[in-house]
Amino acid sequence: MNQAQVARVFVELADTLVDDFDLVDFFHLLTERCVQLLDVTSAGLMLSDDRGRLQLVAATSTLTRSVELFELQVDEGPCVDCFRSGEPVVDVDLTRAHERWPEFTAAANAAGLVSTHALPMRLRHRVIGALNLFSDRRPTLGRESLELGRAMADIATIGLLNERYLREQTVLAEQLQAALDSRVVIEQAKGVLAARSASTVDEAFARLRRHARHRGTSLTAVATAVVHEGFLLDDERSTHRP
Amino acid sequence: MIAATAPDPATVPLRLVQACCRAVPVSGAALSLMTSAGGPGSLLTASDRIAAAVEELQFDLGEGPGLDAARGGSPVLVADLAGAAGHRWPVFAATAARRGVAAVFAYPLRMGSVALGVLELYRDRAGPLDDAGQAEASACAVLATTLVLQLQSALTAAGPVPLDAPEEARIALADDRAVVHQASGIVSVSAHVGVGQALVLLRGRAYAEGRALDELAADVVTGRVLLDGTGRDHHDRPRDGHGDERDFR
Secondary structure (H helix, E strand, O other), X not given: OOHHHHHHHHHHHHHHHHOOOOHHHHHHHHHHHHHHHHOOOEEEEEEEOOOOOEEEEEEOOOOOOHHHHHHHOOOOOHHHHHHHHOXXXXXXXXXXXXXXXXXXXXXXXXXXXXXXXXXXXXXXXXXXXXXXXXEXXXXXXXXXXXXXXXXXXXXXXXHHHHHHHHHHHHHHHHHHHHHHHHHHHHHHHHHHHHHHXXXXXXXXXXXXXXXXXXXXXXXXXXXXXXXXXXXXXXXXXXXXXX | OHHHHXXXXXHHHHHHXXXXXXXXXXXXXXXXXXXXXXXXXXXXXXXXXXXXXXXXXXXXXXXXXXXXXXXXXXXXXXXXXOOHHHHHOHHHHHHHHXXXXXXXXXXXXXXOOEEEEEEEEEEOOOOOOOHHHHHHHHHHHHHHHHHHHHHHHHHHOOOOOXXXXXXXXXXXXXXXXXXXXXXXXXXXXXXXXXXXXXXXXXXXXXXXXXXOHHHHHHHHHHXXXXXXXXXXXEEOOXXXXXXXXXXXX
16 A cells, blocks of 8 residues: 555545445455555444434455445444444454353454454444455554545545435435425416416415315416316315316 | 625625636626526625626526526536627627627526525626636535535524524525516516516517516516506506406416
């Protein structure tokens, strides 16, 4: 790993935050880059759900049982400890961890792993998840990889925030446009009703409101039906009876 | 930031387009919002009457760089409206040129897949935007999108706003063209067409008579003009007593 590689990865991740952002793709890319940059064997990203339980959202799959190892940590393991304390849990020696986390350690040993590390994803004072790393060679993470790993965890957090922001903004955009559409169709409906009954647009609006109120439907829904579906108001039906 | 220090939220859109004019720089700028049908919707604000006219002209004609930018999702930069690029919208280009518009730069406002509207900049002399100008203009478009969504967010802050909300609970528009939409409804009945086609008929009639669309629409609404789609003009006729009895379905 060299400076140029690191810089390239960070630029790559930053770019994905902007164009056609997909959170799951982003997380997968991030875990893959972790394996490359941090000289580990596999990496997994866990996020906490509404009830404060960790869920695996992305993982590299170089190990056949890596997913299971990540999943096991939902209940016990360095990842949970990291999540609860908000502090990194690094350089966990998997040859000596049986007493602390028996089930998890047994599975890790079976997969040939020698060390594991967990780095918190922090958002101000809250811990929202953790970045989990495994190595089948190196017992320690090393200072440089630790620093880089913490930066990758921060980038993961930024990605999550970005996605939430985009989602909220998109909802607002849809609401805004729906309001505009509604204004247009209501004016159009006034015209349609006025023409159908040789009344003024103001009279037509009053009738539209009356119908909507009487039927308990929204003005916009009635207007849309009048304009686009040939819908007749109640007071039009009575005069159009064959 | 403009938004953070604005004492009156209603003036923020205007201050944004004014700041945009100074920053890019251009002669004038207008912000308009679009409906989901991709048709021009409404003018939110304009820095001067010519910028407002650029927007209004495109609504009247149904063609123009702003519409293309909003629908296509990419900026449409026309450095010389009188040149070859202007041939894409011949009527718009000729009419805008007569009003002193030499160049138009239209930046779409988008959020996700929603085409919210467009920021349109004009200059009174021809010439392209340099790199710095383009960067400024793009930044203004992003700012405008954020601002417009902030306005929407402020409306919903007090709770969900129903679609039928009264005037005060909606974003204030400089011109929402209500009379044109009403006229579209009326013409859809008199000419037995959909409202989309009715708007096309109105535009065609306004252009043929050299009138502003708003004016013709007002006459249609008051009954002074009747369009039945046959091309024959009917003026100053009282509206027929009975609506068409045909089943519209």
